[in-house]
Amino acid sequence: MTATSIGERHSVAEDNLTPSDSAILIVLMAEARPMLNTELKSRYRIDVVKQRREKLNRLQLVHSERSGPTYVHELDDKGWMRVHEDLDVSSPKARAIGGALAAVHLNLRDRVLPRTEYHNLAEMFSRTDIAPPEPRSSLELRLRNAYAALATGPRAWVALARLRPFFEDVPRAEADGALRRLARAPDVNLAPEDNQKALTDADRAAAIHLGGQDKHLLAIGV
Missing domain, CATH: 1.10.10.10 (Winged helix-like DNA-binding domain superfamily/Winged helix DNA-binding domain)
Incomplete structure (x- = not known):
């Protein structure tokens, strides 16, 4: 052959x-x-x-x-x-x-x-x-899946600065809108970093302003 x-x-x-x-x-x-x-x-x-x-x-x-x-x-x-x-x-x-x-x-x-x-x-x-155009619901699903890929377990805190690179193909306003909708779910929590001195420039840039505060961390899970 x-x-x-x-x-x-x-x-x-x-x-x-x-x-x-x-x-x-x-x-x-x-x-x-x-x-x-x-x-x-x-x-x-x-x-x-x-x-x-x-x-x-x-x-x-x-x-x-x-x-x-x-x-x-x-x-x-x-x-x-x-x-x-x-x-x-x-x-x-x-x-x-x-x-x-x-x-x-x-x-x-x-x-x-x-x-x-x-x-x-x-x-x-x-x-x-x-x-x-990507349906809004799919962006929220992408957020959940990106979180699952980064989190060490349910309810583990994940910095938004680590999450943002998954959404470089999505306009910032759309990604923020999906985060705000996701935050209404009962199993989702967005929170500010307690130690503000520990924040990096990337953390500040990735934050979302919600409820009168800049939120830097995301947790999902019951």
């Missing part, structure tokens, strides 16, 4: 997506936004482990970047097209994936597509400028 044929066989094997690979693509397509790995785990029980992340990145289906102690993933242009191809229920790939994928396709075609400006799924998934 020649080196070329070995390389071709290896390439074909890499291109074969497992059900777990396909699940990652479908979730990222449905959310249509960057998602933290911690959020994928808590919300969908999907863990994009190193080997799977590197495979999807190498195939240019998913773009991943480090965000603090975890990674943030977003469906790449080729990923959108790949999902669209797999959602073609007349194809052998879709039949292999099964009825669940067909159900997603029908839901998108019959319920989602009529509420958009597109004429078909191919047109919708071939768009490269898709950047829908």
Whole structure:
């Protein structure tokens, strides 16, 4: 067997997506936004482990970047097209994936597509400028997941200065608004740092003014 044929066989094997690979693509397509790995785990029980992340990145289906102690993933242009191809229920790939994928396709075609400006799924998934605004509720969920990634346990205090880097893609006013909404939840507490002399410039810059005070710390948990 020649080196070329070995390389071709290896390439074909890499291109074969497992059900777990396909699940990652479908979730990222449905959310249509960057998602933290911690959020994928808590919300969908999907863990994009190193080997799977590197495979999807190498195939240019998913773009991943480090965000603090975890990674943030977003469906790449080729990923959108790949999902669209797999959602073609007349194809052998879709039949292999099964009825669940067909159900997603029908839901998108019959319920989602009529509420958009597109004429078909191919047109919708071939768009490269898709950047829908992030729903407010998802920002609050991202805050909870970012907190979970940083906290040593429930109700542990996490400095907002450590939390802010997770939201560099979000305008400051939107992130602050999500923090204020989150603070209304019964399991959430925002508090000032007791030792004001211990505050760094980063702590002061990350603080949110709430209830007449600058709050520097976040705790979540009953």
